[in-house]
Amino acid sequence: MAEYTAPTTxxxxxxxxxxxxxYMNPTMAYYESSRCLFCYDAPCVKACPTSIDIPxxxxxxxxxxxxxxxxxxxxxxxxxxICGKVCxxxxxxxxxxxxxxxxxxxxEIGRLQSFATSRAIERNRKxxxxxxxxxxxxxxxxxxxxxxxxxxxxxxxxxxxxxFEARNHPSGLALYGCAPYKVTNNDVLGEINYLQEQFxxxxxxxxxxxxxxxxxxxxxxxxxxxxxxxxGHTQPLNIEGEKLDNCxxxxxxxxxxxxxxxxxxVGRRVIVIGGGNTAMDAASESARLGAEAVTxxxxxxxxxxxxxxxxxxxxxxxxxxxxxxxAPLAILGTEKVQGVRFIKTHSEGGKVMPLPGxxxxxxxxxxxxxxxxxxxxxxxxxxxxxxxDARGCIKVHPGSFQTSxxxxxxxxxxxxxxxxxxxxxxxxxxxxxxxxxFISNSK
Amino acid sequence: xxxxxxxxxxxxxxxxxxxxxAPPANSGYQxxxxxxxxxGGAVWKTLGIPIINTSSRYGAxxxxxxxMVGFNNIELITDRPLADxxxxxxxxxxxxxxxxxxxxxxxESRQEWHQIVKDVENAGVDGVELNFGCPHGMCERGMGSAVxxxxxxxxxxxxxxxxxxxxxxxxxxxxxxxxxTEPALAAARGGADAISLINTIQxxxxxxxxxxxxxxxxxxxxxxxxxxxxxVKPIALNMVKNCAQHSGVNIPISGIGGIENxxxxxxxxxxxxxxxxxxxxxxxxxxxxxxxMLTGLEGYMKDKGFAQLxxxxxKALPNVTTWENLNLKYKVIAAIDAGKCxxxxxxxxxxxxxxxxxxxxxxxxxxxxxxxxxEENCVGCNxxxxxxxxxxxxxxxxxxxxxxxxxxxxxxASGKAPTAFNDERAxxxxxxxxxxxxxxxxx
Numbered sequence: 001m002a003e004y005t006a007p008t009t010x011x012x013x014x015x016x017x018x019x020x021x022x023y024m025n026p027t028m029a030y031y032e033s034s035r036c037l038f039c040y041d042a043p044c045v046k047a048c049p050t051s052i053d054i055p056x057x058x059x060x061x062x063x064x065x066x067x068x069x070x071x072x073x074x075x076x077x078x079x080x081x082i083c084g085k086v087c088x089x090x091x092x093x094x095x096x097x098x099x100x101x102x103x104x105x106x107x108e109i110g111r112l113q114s115f116a117t118s119r120a121i122e123r124n125r126k127x128x129x130x131x132x133x134x135x136x137x138x139x140x141x142x143x144x145x146x147x148x149x150x151x152x153x154x155x156x157x158x159x160x161x162x163x164f165e166a167r168n169h170p171s172g173l174a175l176y177g178c179a180p181y182k183v184t185n186n187d188v189l190g191e192i193n194y195l196q197e198q199f200x201x202x203x204x205x206x207x208x209x210x211x212x213x214x215x216x217x218x219x220x221x222x223x224x225x226x227x228x229x230x231x232g233h234t235q236p237l238n239i240e241g242e243k244l245d246n247c248x249x250x251x252x253x254x255x256x257x258x259x260x261x262x263x264x265x266v267g268r269r270v271i272v273i274g275g276g277n278t279a280m281d282a283a284s285e286s287a288r289l290g291a292e293a294v295t296x297x298x299x300x301x302x303x304x305x306x307x308x309x310x311x312x313x314x315x316x317x318x319x320x321x322x323x324x325x326x327a328p329l330a331i332l333g334t335e336k337v338q339g340v341r342f343i344k345t346h347s348e349g350g351k352v353m354p355l356p357g358x359x360x361x362x363x364x365x366x367x368x369x370x371x372x373x374x375x376x377x378x379x380x381x382x383x384x385x386x387x388x389d390a391r392g393c394i395k396v397h398p399g400s401f402q403t404s405x406x407x408x409x410x411x412x413x414x415x416x417x418x419x420x421x422x423x424x425x426x427x428x429x430x431x432x433x434x435x436x437x438f439i440s441n442s443k
Numbered sequence: 444x445x446x447x448x449x450x451x452x453x454x455x456x457x458x459x460x461x462x463x464x465a466p467p468a469n470s471g472y473q474x475x476x477x478x479x480x481x482x483g484g485a486v487w488k489t490l491g492i493p494i495i496n497t498s499s500r501y502g503a504x505x506x507x508x509x510x511m512v513g514f515n516n517i518e519l520i521t522d523r524p525l526a527d528x529x530x531x532x533x534x535x536x537x538x539x540x541x542x543x544x545x546x547x548x549x550x551e552s553r554q555e556w557h558q559i560v561k562d563v564e565n566a567g568v569d570g571v572e573l574n575f576g577c578p579h580g581m582c583e584r585g586m587g588s589a590v591x592x593x594x595x596x597x598x599x600x601x602x603x604x605x606x607x608x609x610x611x612x613x614x615x616x617x618x619x620x621x622x623x624t625e626p627a628l629a630a631a632r633g634g635a636d637a638i639s640l641i642n643t644i645q646x647x648x649x650x651x652x653x654x655x656x657x658x659x660x661x662x663x664x665x666x667x668x669x670x671x672x673x674x675v676k677p678i679a680l681n682m683v684k685n686c687a688q689h690s691g692v693n694i695p696i697s698g699i700g701g702i703e704n705x706x707x708x709x710x711x712x713x714x715x716x717x718x719x720x721x722x723x724x725x726x727x728x729x730x731x732x733x734x735x736m737l738t739g740l741e742g743y744m745k746d747k748g749f750a751q752l753x754x755x756x757x758k759a760l761p762n763v764t765t766w767e768n769l770n771l772k773y774k775v776i777a778a779i780d781a782g783k784c785x786x787x788x789x790x791x792x793x794x795x796x797x798x799x800x801x802x803x804x805x806x807x808x809x810x811x812x813x814x815x816x817x818e819e820n821c822v823g824c825n826x827x828x829x830x831x832x833x834x835x836x837x838x839x840x841x842x843x844x845x846x847x848x849x850x851x852x853x854x855x856a857s858g859k860a861p862t863a864f865n866d867e868r869a870x871x872x873x874x875x876x877x878x879x880x881x882x883x884x885x886x
Binding site: 026027030034035038040053055056059060062063064065067068071072 | 508509704705706728729731732734735738739741742743832833834
């Protein structure tokens, strides 16, 4: 038998998706905060994409100043609780903690951060007051982390902010894409709600922007527009058999797991193709949802995977097996997926080279493609003179996040090609400052 | 937003956090850096005829994994020429006119006192602090604590200073004395505008077991130093309170001793300090700790609805009384929250061996390790709740019948108090202490 059986009840789900970073209780937070050395020019702060003053908020937790701690966190990162739970802290703040050099367990910064912020959210502590209206309006397209972060920062500067969201929930991939054992939907929606109550930005749900007319109207009515549109569907591999039933993109699969976990039908034998963090999540989630055998197939070696080592370990702990140096040639089957034909590979100067005659087949009844998300090129085509880089990501000025079209700013996955929530939060905030100086200077 | 402006005998500062006269306030460079970090004032490291310091000057005691819970030093007053210090004082005041700069002074003759007071006033100080507290080195030369321990001398020197001073004069007191109000009264009689306390406590930090010499070691020898750091706070609080409550002292107090975070500072102020001075915490963590103090103090004042510091300075004083006034009818009894108890049984052994045998262990064969309170034996001493490692697991619940209050004073006046060794009113010859089992009534 596999590690997990298929869940049938909410209770099963709680068991399958138990939080890997559960909330601390006050005693844990007290002990853990007491360990912080309060380093000068602290490496953890430098490792944080949003430069949260970590030693300060930890000291504030320790002295019982929880509001102060939450404020220190939110001052730098509006997604304090979500990031505390989903950030790859092992390679960011906690990875930089000086205790590592002593081979002592680093401070659990992520969990302390979530402790302080979740307490503020639970007690609905009002920490911010938007600035008085400055008479300017900004439109934000998409309601993901980059957009919300930008909106909060703009509200602190007195801008009126309208967010246009195609779907019926806020927070984008933080909701649809973050692994359920890292953060719960309630955590995500709770924090956005908390932010919205304080910052009072407007979100227009079920309001996709998809025509030139809409774009023209936004350009007419708003002083600046933020593109926080993220990425699109999973990019096809362009191999035979991708259209077969039970061949699904990882983004789409994970979204189902997040929204309707009890209705997701995973195969008995699942092959996940890819070597990034999304592949690890998809593999891990398949296994937790009861797949008997999950194979993670990557065309390069284990060492070359883009996924963090701890993410692979996590997938392994759920029962996932790795298959390396195997490039998919075709997905086999007539109506439904029946297997994948691979060819063995080796690397030559960083290039993947197939080994002729080494084809082999692996039987399965489900294939998940974790081969990257496509760019929203149709949407981006609606905007005149918007420059993109070779990958199709929106080109922005690195400091202001202004695009080649001066009225447009962009942040998040649509710019960085797909990164962490914390990167989107940082970029959204920077973009807000860019928008502020653009509008102030054009007065 | 609460107003943090502090006022000590007319010396104003943007907040009540001052650097104490000590190594962190040794130079203009340091003090300006501290003001930039957020400190409200600084007492310059004691000026006088420059001395020569030893190499190896500090010692510390660690408690378990916590470093420097107690600290001591054998450093003397400034080892830098007066002219350099005066030039830097002038420069600091030029850049920071609204911050408090106070010169700590220590010289011998009346003529020297007159001269140095005029010198520092010319440099622009906002006040002077007379160092009558240093308990090592300088006292051997008839200065520092040698003065502080001799109230009549202290009074005369204070008078000398007051003959010429035009800025407020603070007298810094030594705790190495039986009754700190004696020198405090002498300072007031001498015309001091304020007192500051406590200076360091004479101490030896421990002994090197191999070299047979206490720390810090100077070429195989050592000497007593001055003790400070978090460990001395309770001693400081008591002395601050004694001075604040004494009607004859009646001049403002600057609180010093064991202040590391906002809570410590508020405690000093609740017991009568108009502002606080900090040294050891800065020597440990740098000037940056003031950020935690400022946000913590501000949060506390907001929570409590205090608009300015004077709203709470001395607020705890009416609640500190003499033992004979405490209500003897007040009775609390320990209660263990079984849901929180982790079964360490530290409370059991503490009460059993160190207090009143009022805690019983679960009977043999029971799976639970949660101890039970024997209410008949519990005297409400708090010990179990103090040793308990779990927050709010053992609480002290009020269990008296509401009669009273009746203090020892009342009791004596009523004539009910025992007057002989084997008085019937105190149990006569047989003051029986029930054994735990009997107390439980379960044999």
